[in-house]
Amino acid sequence: MAELSEEKKETSKLRKSDATRARIVEAARERFRKEGFERTTIRKVAGDAGIDPSMVMRYFESKRGLFDAAMTVELRIPDLSRHPRDKLGEAIITHFLKRWEEPDADSLQLLLRSSASNEEAAERLRGVFRDQIVALVGRLRGSEADAREVASLIATQTVGLAYTRYVLKLPPLVAMPHETIIKVIGATIQRYLTEPLPKAGGQDPSR
Amino acid sequence: MAELSEEKKETSKLRKSDATRARIVEAARERFRKEGFERTTIRKVAGDAGIDPSMVMRYFESKRGLFDAAMTVELRIPDLSRHPRDKLGEAIITHFLKRWEEPDADSLQLLLRSSASNEEAAERLRGVFRDQIVALVGRLRGSEADAREVASLIATQTVGLAYTRYVLKLPPLVAMPHETIIKVIGATIQRYLTEPLPKAGGQDPSR
DNA sequence: AAGATATGCCAACAGTTGTTGGCTTTTATC
DNA sequence: GATAAAAGCCAACAACTGTTGGCATATCTT
Structure with missing residues (x-):
């Protein structure tokens, strides 16, 4: 019999919900970009992602939390040290x-x-x-x-x-x-x- | 007895309401600028102007009409024809x-x-x-x-x-x-x- | 197989919003 | 002063919002 193995928590398994989570963020980003914060509703984002509005709340706690998750920017500036x-x-x-x-x-x-x-x-x-x-x-x-x-x-x-x-x-x-x-x-x-x-x-x- | 004088309509008298109208636009401009379109409510604008929300509707027909009236921009570019x-x-x-x-x-x-x-x-x-x-x-x-x-x-x-x-x-x-x-x-x-x-x-x- | 946990939906609350109709009061016109 | 119009307020509707709790299903653990 296997014994308790609590230390495995740290290894990030691919949870099933990660896909849904990503789908929500993607839908939110598009809505927020096109319609701004206020005119974007959780119901619309949930609709785009094909799930229930309450799921958005469970994953991101609040509308502001969803907004935070959607805003992540990397300029991806390349290495220019060898450029003339x-x-x-x-x-x-x-x-x-x-x-x-x-x-x-x-x-x-x-x-x-x-x-x-x-x-x-x-x-x-x-x-x-x-x-x-x-x-x-x-x-x-x-x-x-x-x-x-x-x-x-x-x-x-x-x-x-x-x-x-x-x-x-x-x-x-x-x-x-x-x-x-x-x-x-x-x-x-x-x-x-x-x-x-x-x-x-x-x-x-x-x- | 004076007869009907409908042709006087065109001369723009200073109506009493013009002052109120101006006060509303000014309040709206500040709210819209600081809080954006959606977060600005007609009730708040009316409160700032010290009148009833329904007055805003009577003067400007809708929130969008009020927004239109608030957005008027003049860059006031001076005459530069004689500048070096x-x-x-x-x-x-x-x-x-x-x-x-x-x-x-x-x-x-x-x-x-x-x-x-x-x-x-x-x-x-x-x-x-x-x-x-x-x-x-x-x-x-x-x-x-x-x-x-x-x-x-x-x-x-x-x-x-x-x-x-x-x-x-x-x-x-x-x-x-x-x-x-x-x-x-x-x-x-x-x-x-x-x-x-x-x-x-x-x-x-x-x- | 049993239990626990994660994932999902449904229905509703409580607040806010733009907007409207009716009523009163002031102002202007005769 | 009588009458009409303008300027104002009050109360309410209908729609929409973020958010929550409860209940069902699926997935994982043991």
């Missing part, structure tokens, strides 16, 4: 376009859209900036000095491109070929990355 | 910062935030781009050629700055002095405005 230093801007925008047009860019859209009206989402997006973009800039410049400022300038340009092209869908931008975007905006990123920051604090700059 | 042509980028960003930090920048914030999850707001923002930014670029460049493309590139940078600094409130950007922003981002706008667009369509640019 004068082509980093283009490389970053190239990766950016690729990442945003992958089939699973849903989570990026979800986070960006939600951050406009949901403080929790905004905080998470600030976390992505802090942990992934600032870190990248520090690596590329080989120094922590001004990394936050330079990274935030790069963020204005990349977030702006994401918003206008993928959220707002401004027609001229949607139609603009990768080649043009990479050249023009790549040059901007390159400049932010390598040009020294003008130090503020001279005489009154206005007039 | 090599300082237009800085001038645009200078005006941009001033406009976004005015007390009545509420409507800008409202429109930008709402456009993330509300298709009607997004369409209105695209209208602002079409009617005000493209027009500005056409004027400054003295030609309609490429105006839409150039304007859309400028939009990526300005919308991005607005979003990261005023919506997302990325700390390094919030702390960044006007002087620095004007110099660094002004140079980008200047470049988009004056540099010729690279024409796409050469050999395959990837690899």
